[in-house]
Amino acid sequence: MGILLSVSALAAVLGAALGWVLGRRGAAPAERRAAGLQAQLDELAARPLVWEGRVELFDLLWFPEVTASPKTHRVSSVKAGLPHCRECAAPLSLVGGEWACAGCQARRPESVADVAVTDMIAKEALRQFLQRHPDYRAA
Numbered sequence: 001m002g003i004l005l006s007v008s009a010l011a012a013v014l015g016a017a018l019g020w021v022l023g024r025r026g027a028a029p030a031e032r033r034a035a036g037l038q039a040q041l042d043e044l045a046a047r048p049l050v051w052e053g054r055v056e057l058f059d060l061l062w063f064p065e066v067t068a069s070p071k072t073h074r075v076s077s078v079k080a081g082l083p084h085c086r087e088c089a090a091p092l093s094l095v096g097g098e099w100a101c102a103g104c105q106a107r108r109p110e111s112v113a114d115v116a117v118t119d120m121i122a123k124e125a126l127r128q129f130l131q132r133h134p135d136y137r138a139a
């Protein structure tokens with residue numbers, strides 16, 4: 001019984017010593033690793049948040065982009081982007097004063113994406129973004 005106690009006591013002492021040695025040896029790499037992870041977190045926090053919305057207007061699809069800063073929680077830009085075909089979801093291109101779909105050959109007048117329309121798309125995108133991100137503010 002006395003031998004068993006001393007063996008288990010010795011094991012406890014050795015275990016504690018081993019833990020201390022391993023802890024000491026692991027401290028520097030762990031600190032370096034923590035500093036590296038913190039740097040990655042800081043970089044991620046500084047990276048702007050880019051959110052893509054989806055708006056349907058005048059038989060066309062839009063995928064506007066809202067860019068915001070996760071640090072200041074302020075929106076820095078809102079872009080309407082290009083109109084997309086509702087059938088194919090492909091971006092339309094401006095050909096001879098008309099928006100044309102390369103997929104289904106559908107054509108729309110140039111006015112479906114004039115400044116008044118892109119303003120409406122941008123306002124709707126901002127509204128959707130702020131609804132989904134209530135802790136952010138418009139610029």
Ligand SMILES: [Zn+2]
Nearest residue numbers: 085088101104
């Ligand atoms: Zn199409």
